[in-house]
Amino acid sequence: MITLGDLYNVLSALVPLYFVIFLAYAAVRWWKLFTAEQCAGINRFVAMFAVPLLNFEFISRIDLSKMDLPFISADTLSKILVLVALFAWARMSPKGSLEWCITLFSLCTLPNTLLMGIPLLKAMYGDEQESLMTQVVVLQGMIWYTMLIFLYEYRAASNAIAQRFRESSVKSVCSEARNVGKEEAAHVVIACNSEDLGAQMGACSRDEDNKKAEKKLGYGEVGAAKKYVEKSTMPSGTIGFILRMVWYKLMKNPNFYASVGGLCWALASSRWNIKKPMIMENSVTILSNCALGVAMFSLGNFMALQPKFIACGNKMAAYGMFIRFIVGPAIMALASLVVGIGGKELKVSIIQAALPQAVVPFVFAREYDVHPEELSTVVMFGMIVSLPVTILYYVFLEL
Amino acid sequence: MITLGDLYNVLSALVPLYFVIFLAYAAVRWWKLFTAEQCAGINRFVAMFAVPLLNFEFISRIDLSKMDLPFISADTLSKILVLVALFAWARMSPKGSLEWCITLFSLCTLPNTLLMGIPLLKAMYGDEQESLMTQVVVLQGMIWYTMLIFLYEYRAASNAIAQRFRESSVKSVCSEARNVGKEEAAHVVIACNSEDLGAQMGACSRDEDNKKAEKKLGYGEVGAAKKYVEKSTMPSGTIGFILRMVWYKLMKNPNFYASVGGLCWALASSRWNIKKPMIMENSVTILSNCALGVAMFSLGNFMALQPKFIACGNKMAAYGMFIRFIVGPAIMALASLVVGIGGKELKVSIIQAALPQAVVPFVFAREYDVHPEELSTVVMFGMIVSLPVTILYYVFLEL
Numbered sequence A, B: 001m002i003t004l005g006d007l008y009n010v011l012s013a014l015v016p017l018y019f020v021i022f023l024a025y026a027a028v029r030w031w032k033l034f035t036a037e038q039c040a041g042i043n044r045f046v047a048m049f050a051v052p053l054l055n056f057e058f059i060s061r062i063d064l065s066k067m068d069l070p071f072i073s074a075d076t077l078s079k080i081l082v083l084v085a086l087f088a089w090a091r092m093s094p095k096g097s098l099e100w101c102i103t104l105f106s107l108c109t110l111p112n113t114l115l116m117g118i119p120l121l122k123a124m125y126g127d128e129q130e131s132l133m134t135q136v137v138v139l140q141g142m143i144w145y146t147m148l149i150f151l152y153e154y155r156a157a158s159n160a161i162a163q164r165f166r167e168s169s170v171k172s173v174c175s176e177a178r179n180v181g182k183e184e185a186a187h188v189v190i191a192c193n194s195e196d197l198g199a200q201m202g203a204c205s206r207d208e209d210n211k212k213a214e215k216k217l218g219y220g221e222v223g224a225a226k227k228y229v230e231k232s233t234m235p236s237g238t239i240g241f242i243l244r245m246v247w248y249k250l251m252k253n254p255n256f257y258a259s260v261g262g263l264c265w266a267l268a269s270s271r272w273n274i275k276k277p278m279i280m281e282n283s284v285t286i287l288s289n290c291a292l293g294v295a296m297f298s299l300g301n302f303m304a305l306q307p308k309f310i311a312c313g314n315k316m317a318a319y320g321m322f323i324r325f326i327v328g329p330a331i332m333a334l335a336s337l338v339v340g341i342g343g344k345e346l347k348v349s350i351i352q353a354a355l356p357q358a359v360v361p362f363v364f365a366r367e368y369d370v371h372p373e374e375l376s377t378v379v380m381f382g383m384i385v386s387l388p389v390t391i392l393y394y395v396f397l398e399l
Helices: A004-029 A037-058 A067-094 A098-109 A111-125 A129-168 A170-179 A182-192 A201-215 A221-231 A237-248 A255-272 A278-288 A291-305 A314-339 A343-353 A360-368 A373-397 B005-029 B036-060 B069-092 B096-111 B113-125 B129-168 B172-178 B183-193 B202-216 B219-233 B239-252 B254-272 B278-288 B291-305 B315-340 B343-353 B359-370 B374-399
Strands: none
Touching: A004 A111, A004 A373, A004 B036, A004 B278, A037 A129, A037 A255, A037 A291, A037 A360, A037 B005, A037 B291, A067 A098, A067 A129, A067 A278, A067 A314, A067 A343, A098 A129, A098 A314, A098 A373, A098 B069, A098 B315, A111 A129, A111 A343, A111 A373, A111 B113, A129 A237, A129 A255, A129 A343, A129 A360, A129 B202, A201 B036, A221 B343, A237 B219, A255 A291, A278 B005, A278 B291, A291 A360, A291 A373, A291 B278, A314 A373, A343 A373, B005 B113, B005 B239, B005 B291, B005 B374, B036 B129, B036 B254, B036 B291, B069 B096, B069 B129, B069 B315, B069 B343, B096 B315, B096 B359, B096 B374, B113 B129, B113 B278, B113 B343, B113 B374, B129 B239, B129 B254, B129 B343, B291 B343, B291 B359, B291 B374, B315 B343, B315 B374, B359 B374
């Protein structure tokens, strides 16, 4: 049963987040305390230091022998289902892109289990849910955030390589494109993509160019032209080279070390029953304690830098909410039934999937500049609507 | 008595700080993750958000009726003594400057009582010292940090105004300076000061120019010329205008509101026996928890941006240490004797004054760009030497 006290506890966790978002928004929008570059620096601090240390803290504490295998399997299966469906879509549809695969994967499968899941699910189904939720949080940090970073780096590396090939063969592609009657689209795509690396300014102008092209030619045609150009310029056999680049980048990412190191520590500590010395514990928590606050600060900063308050537009925001609160739980329900989960655990798995959007995927999306406006909007407004949505799910599932 | 366990506790608080400094240093120096502007942004986040909220948290918890008046009086008297001496020096000596008044005040009177004082003094003289140390921390946050910001803003405002007057009368000053034979010095001073506002780059080149001039003319002569130019250009009666500018700036500084708000809450809560609701408590701690970690991160960033590892040079570092560990405690001993404190409390007051440098004054010095290299060096190396120094004091006082 949810009591008023439980609701107050959840609000006590939620309201401070909005307080921080408000401070950060005001600091940039009205008080002009931070430049855009400084905001990017604050976000990088979260992505590269606070989040990895927080992940390490959680992963290193898990006892692998006490995992709830059916529940974890359902969670993993649902994420794999979503990934397979998205990659199939990216391959087959002209609208498909790796960027949207990553963003839709985040929206569909990565809820805020740590902050919202633990208090809400405990209130709804009892204290024993905390351990279940912690397991989901650990897997999220260990496997799925690493996977997210892998996909972001894969995208960056393949863009960088495609870019190099494209530059050397722009002319031949143009003449080929003229032959198949897609000259204009190809021109736009090439011009846009040549500004691809490094600067955010470039990204903005590229987006505008793409939008113009989309208006003229229709979204599908631009997609087709893009694919056409990619096929014409990317020689086969580069995938190995791209993967090596990604590996090199992962080797430099603290999130990777946090996952591996956390897992090693968890295994060692349960095997030999050792505890972290206080010096080590404090060295981790001194920065991991900052993760949530500074991540919300970065979210507020980012919103203040956007021209519109709902940065991705109303339509995209609605789609995002639909995916987060309807599609995600539906796929999770399906996966749970496939694995054979029923009763209370089925309910828990569905409600856990219907929590608001996790904050870390926004931090990564901003760091890699892939649809941060979509994720920031869903995090920000998702938290507001999540409380009634989750309670509706609860009541509906109790019927 | 200090046990090995006590030392381990102190090391458990110290080592994580060096871990964060190392990460931040590496992030800028070797991994090139942050630009200089981004580092300044991270520091501003600490100065404008994390530190004020931490101060609010501490100040709002104090019970004014339970303050130890003699101890607090000695602490206050020592700080006033230092301020008076420094201002007298600034007025009378040609080497004196408001900048060095502020920096020397920080070095001499603001120890790291929160982080180092509480565990060390508890270990040395028993648990009842925690309340005494907390009172010092609260006054430091409420009165002395506000005072520090007042002085920094006063300096900024008077520089800005002097700058405006100077620009309009450079020519007449030059001809006057020629008459008194100080032409070259005046030229250098004017040229340097005309780059005074905004950019850090400007500050660097100004420092270099000043150093060149000092080499040519001797430190005293440049100081005299500076004073001469200031007198020639600053009309009397601007002090009221400067104070109004400072007030306006203070009214925009969150540290000011944290002090006033914290005090109001402390008074109200002890008067009507009310406690902070959890939503309010969490809204403060979500960012105040970050203060220490991100402040150390900013320190590491700053050190990595300096050309030398000991940013202010060996000589200045040694002077800084001398002031921190010898002059500061000596003045505190004097003030304690004047107030009439003896016995154990005298020892506590002296050792408390011999703790390493507080971190917040570095954050402010970097924000206002007044000798951050001096403060960063004393914080960084002061923490290393502080442990033997404090124990030496302890043993010496026990004789």
